[in-house]
Amino acid sequence: MLVSKYTQYLSLNDDSTVIWHSVFGCAMQIPNRLTCYLKDSHSFNDYDFIEVFGEGAFETLVDARILIYSTEQEQADIDTLFAKHNPRNKSKIKYLSLIMSEECPFRCVYCIHFANSKHYYNKEKMMTFEIAKASIDSYIKLMLENGETDFYINFGGGEPLLNYPVIAELLPYIKECEDKHDIKIKLGINTNLSLLNKEMAETFIKNNVEIVASLDGTKAGNDKVRLSKNLSGTYDSIIRGFDILRELGHPLDGFAMTVTEANLFDVDTEIIDWASTLGMKEVRIDVDVVGIVKSPMDEVIERLTRIRKYAKEKGISVIGFWSRPAENLGLNPEEEDIGFCGGERGNSLCVAPSGQVFPCGYSNYQLGNYIDIPTIYNNDAYLNLLANRDLKNQPEKCQECPIFGFCRGGCLITKEANQKSTEKQTAMCKLYIEMTKAIIRQQVMM
Amino acid sequence: MKETAPKKVEIKMVKMPALAMTCKKPSNCH
Numbered sequence: 001m002l003v004s005k006y007t008q009y010l011s012l013n014d015d016s017t018v019i020w021h022s023v024f025g026c027a028m029q030i031p032n033r034l035t036c037y038l039k040d041s042h043s044f045n046d047y048d049f050i051e052v053f054g055e056g057a058f059e060t061l062v063d064a065r066i067l068i069y070s071t072e073q074e075q076a077d078i079d080t081l082f083a084k085h086n087p088r089n090k091s092k093i094k095y096l097s098l099i100m101s102e103e104c105p106f107r108c109v110y111c112i113h114f115a116n117s118k119h120y121y122n123k124e125k126m127m128t129f130e131i132a133k134a135s136i137d138s139y140i141k142l143m144l145e146n147g148e149t150d151f152y153i154n155f156g157g158g159e160p161l162l163n164y165p166v167i168a169e170l171l172p173y174i175k176e177c178e179d180k181h182d183i184k185i186k187l188g189i190n191t192n193l194s195l196l197n198k199e200m201a202e203t204f205i206k207n208n209v210e211i212v213a214s215l216d217g218t219k220a221g222n223d224k225v226r227l228s229k230n231l232s233g234t235y236d237s238i239i240r241g242f243d244i245l246r247e248l249g250h251p252l253d254g255f256a257m258t259v260t261e262a263n264l265f266d267v268d269t270e271i272i273d274w275a276s277t278l279g280m281k282e283v284r285i286d287v288d289v290v291g292i293v294k295s296p297m298d299e300v301i302e303r304l305t306r307i308r309k310y311a312k313e314k315g316i317s318v319i320g321f322w323s324r325p326a327e328n329l330g331l332n333p334e335e336e337d338i339g340f341c342g343g344e345r346g347n348s349l350c351v352a353p354s355g356q357v358f359p360c361g362y363s364n365y366q367l368g369n370y371i372d373i374p375t376i377y378n379n380d381a382y383l384n385l386l387a388n389r390d391l392k393n394q395p396e397k398c399q400e401c402p403i404f405g406f407c408r409g410g411c412l413i414t415k416e417a418n419q420k421s422t423e424k425q426t427a428m429c430k431l432y433i434e435m436t437k438a439i440i441r442q443q444v445m446m
Numbered sequence: 447m448k449e450t451a452p453k454k455v456e457i458k459m460v461k462m463p464a465l466a467m468t469c470k471k472p473s474n475c476h
Contacts, residue, residue: 018460026459027459027460027462028457028458028459028460029457029458029459029460030455030457031455031456033455034455034457053454053455054454054455056454056457057454057455057457060457061457282466284466317463317466319463319466323463323466324466326462326463327462327463327464327465327466328465329462330461330462330463330464330465331465439462439463440460440462443460443461443462443463444460446461
């Protein structure tokens with residue numbers, strides 16, 4: 001009997017430790033005398049273990065793959081995960097995102113659309129009805145052929161409301177598609193709200209389009225990073241949008257914010273108090289996935305951990321990319337396709353106004369063109385995207401990482417935008433690992 | 447026979463937070 005090399009240890013106190021397998025997960029709290037045994041024993045006899053710790057503990061640790069019979073078998077089991085969740089000749093597409101506009105009236109300092117997306121420079125700035133319609137048709141056909149039932153179309157950008165007339169034309173068309181195919185399509189729009197008026201809001205409410213908006217903290221913090229084109233603050237224009245939705249009886253139940261070096265020290269629990277007074281349920285706090293290299297990551301981790309705990313006591317979930325590995329740790333990799341995001345998993349198609357298709361709206365990795373959508377899952381570019389997910393193809397530092405199977409290399413854009421420097425990626429690795437540990441500690445205390 | 451250590455140990459599963467599948471992010475981030 002062996003202890004898996006993928007076993008991870010997080011000391012809680014003098015009495016206990018949380019352990020998990022860095023590919024198969026299954027976090028559990030064990031007494032420290034068992035921790036010492038696992039750390040000290042290179043190989044041992046089953047009966048000796050059972051004699052000391054009992055049959056129940058033995059079976060639990062075997063089921064969790066902490067105790068293994070051979071490293072070869074363990075590696076073979078890990079290798080089967082990739083084939084199982086990334087089958088050849090079968091579409092994994094689940095989501096369609098339409099980049100309605102490459103332009104935006106905002107110039108947020110951390111914007112990954114402007115920092116990374118080369119398609120922003122294309123001459124085609126606005127999505128046409130024709131390209132959107134053809135993309136929707138192909139997407140629905142692909143989903144139906146694959147037996148998928150959870151349809152999701154997102155209007156994104158840039159700022160999609162710059163192209164509101166085309167969105168308004170697409171909504172009845174999508175309804176027609178739902179009726180024709182007897183399906184239900186979930187809709188969402190990511191907007192900065194600055195252009196939202198009552199008519200648009202009513203249209204979105206009527207068509208069940210979920211509105212997703214961002215606000216980077218209180219006025220002081222927001223107006224340091226979330227800027228208009230003329231570099232003035234945007235807080236008031238965003239709040240005006242919040243107010244329109246609330247007056248129509250559809251207040252937002254949360255929002256997303258981004259932490260950068262400029263607003264880090266403004267991000268604190270008072271934004272949670274504000275969200276709580278408005279009856280919100282979820283606040284997403286992301287750390288700038290491209291910049292924020294120089295700031296002390298320890299400060300970011302301390303703040304996120306503290307805010308998450310504070311919000312939880314007020315009934316508000318605080319999530320972000322940093323919570324994804326911990327969320328994944330609760331899943332069974334044999335049943336679920338564990339990934340960092342839909343783009344990384346190969347679930348998303350994002351169509352730009354030029355017709356180019358990307359796995360993420362901020363990526364430069366082109367999967368094909370919108371006319372390729374019906375067969376895109378067999379394209380070399382798409383297959384390469386999937387091949388990069390194979391755990392055995394990951395660098396050694398990832399294979400030795402405590403969240404190896406749960407982070408999946410992190411954000412595609414972080415890697416694309418920082419190809420010449422490992423500094424940012426190293427900082428993000430630290431964020432994801434330390435936040436996973438912090439979340440485990442908070443979960444144990446619950 | 448001399449008992450050197452208790453035979454039973456308690457192992458408690460840690461309940462991790464549910465996968466946040468909300469729309470507080472673009473569709474590709476699900």
